[in-house]
Amino acid sequence: MCEFYDKRMGCNEERAESVSQLDKANFCDYFKPAYRTFSQPDKSKTDIAKAKFAELFGDNLPETSTSDQLLSPQELAEKKLRELLGDL
Template sequence: MGHDLRCWRCGESLAKLSLPLARLDECPKCRVHLHVCRMCERYAPRKPKGCSEDDAIEVRDKKGANFCDYFKPSTRAFNPAEQQAEDAARSVLDGLFKK
């Protein structure tokens, strides 16, 4: 406790979760897994394996729970712009399928 982690997908505070995060820990709000590349400090999408750690095993699903030994949760994983884009796309889809 006492950390400033936020869910990489929805931005919910994870202060109530204890560290280190377990492989199958989930966000209490949106229920996505948290031990994922997208939530890691070493996440580097422009690197060949998507990771700044050269010795890490390549993980194809960057948003799925994994067993990476180099995982270190990032306080900068949540990007509000991505959330806004997702919300906008969802509202457009909702508008298309309303009766």
């Protein structure tokens, strides 16, 4: 999760000491969180991927309204559940 870490080569920070025992806890003064790890996925890429997946299996994508896009995942799930079960 560090900006300087590469899966193949390890740490790319020139000043950092190499870690010899990977199974033990270690601390790095140069640790910088990689924001690509924690950022939200791009909606357009997600929509494109869903469309390609649906096309592959011949499914139709459910249309989402703009109001649904403003809801949190929990609110959207609750809304879908209420639509499914109706008002009890």
